[in-house]
Amino acid sequence: MGLLSNCRGQHPLFHHRRQFEVVAADPLPATDAEIDDRSERDALGDPHFSRGVAHVFVVGRLADVDVAGSEIRGVHWRFRDDRSRRWVILSKIAGALTLAHELGHFFGLPHSTYDESLMNKAPRVAWLTGELSFAEPEFARMRRHRDRMLREGMLVDRAGPKGQAKKPG
Numbered sequence: 001m002g003l004l005s006n007c008r009g010q011h012p013l014f015h016h017r018r019q020f021e022v023v024a025a026d027p028l029p030a031t032d033a034e035i036d037d038r039s040e041r042d043a044l045g046d047p048h049f050s051r052g053v054a055h056v057f058v059v060g061r062l063a064d065v066d067v068a069g070s071e072i073r074g075v076h077w078r079f080r081d082d083r084s085r086r087w088v089i090l091s092k093i094a095g096a097l098t099l100a101h102e103l104g105h106f107f108g109l110p111h112s113t114y115d116e117s118l119m120n121k122a123p124r125v126a127w128l129t130g131e132l133s134f135a136e137p138e139f140a141r142m143r144r145h146r147d148r149m150l151r152e153g154m155l156v157d158r159a160g161p162k163g164q165a166k167k168p169g
């Protein structure tokens with residue numbers, strides 16, 4: 001289980017202003033190696049969930065719950081009994097941008113059609129050049145979502161008051 005908070009790291013979401021800090025990384029039990037259905041997605045995060053960090057679970061296989069027999073690279077999942085409880089599940093087949101994409105969802109983004117955005121799932125040349133990030137309106141939306149999560153305690157500013165003083169206007 002990887003726990004991420006909004007401090008130091010490389011995620012393009014915060015590369016110019018705010019970063020992530022890995023606060024803990026713990027092994028998952030072998031029973032969590034394959035996540036086959038919605039109930040298992042719920043059960044994966046439920047015992048580990050806490051407010052104040054973004055939880056990322058890395059598993060061996062993550063089934064596509066909409067297409068029998070298929071697997072997916074990652075998902076931003078809302079616990080069905082309490083949709084304010086959310087976490088990211090990554091499969092070992094996740095690509096380099098999968099975590100960034102799922103964190104985009106975590107920070108309030110839907111899929112988009114911006115050519116430069118990694119929230120745009122359409123196949124296009126930008127995928128090959130590896131220069132995907134987020135579009136400016138998406139950055140703005142994520143910042144608003146981040147600030148709301150900070151106010152609500154879903155995330156904690158680990159940089160403290162100093163970090164808050166740097167908060168963009």
Ligand SMILES: [Zn+2]
Pocket residue numbers: 101105111
């Ligand atoms: Zn997506």
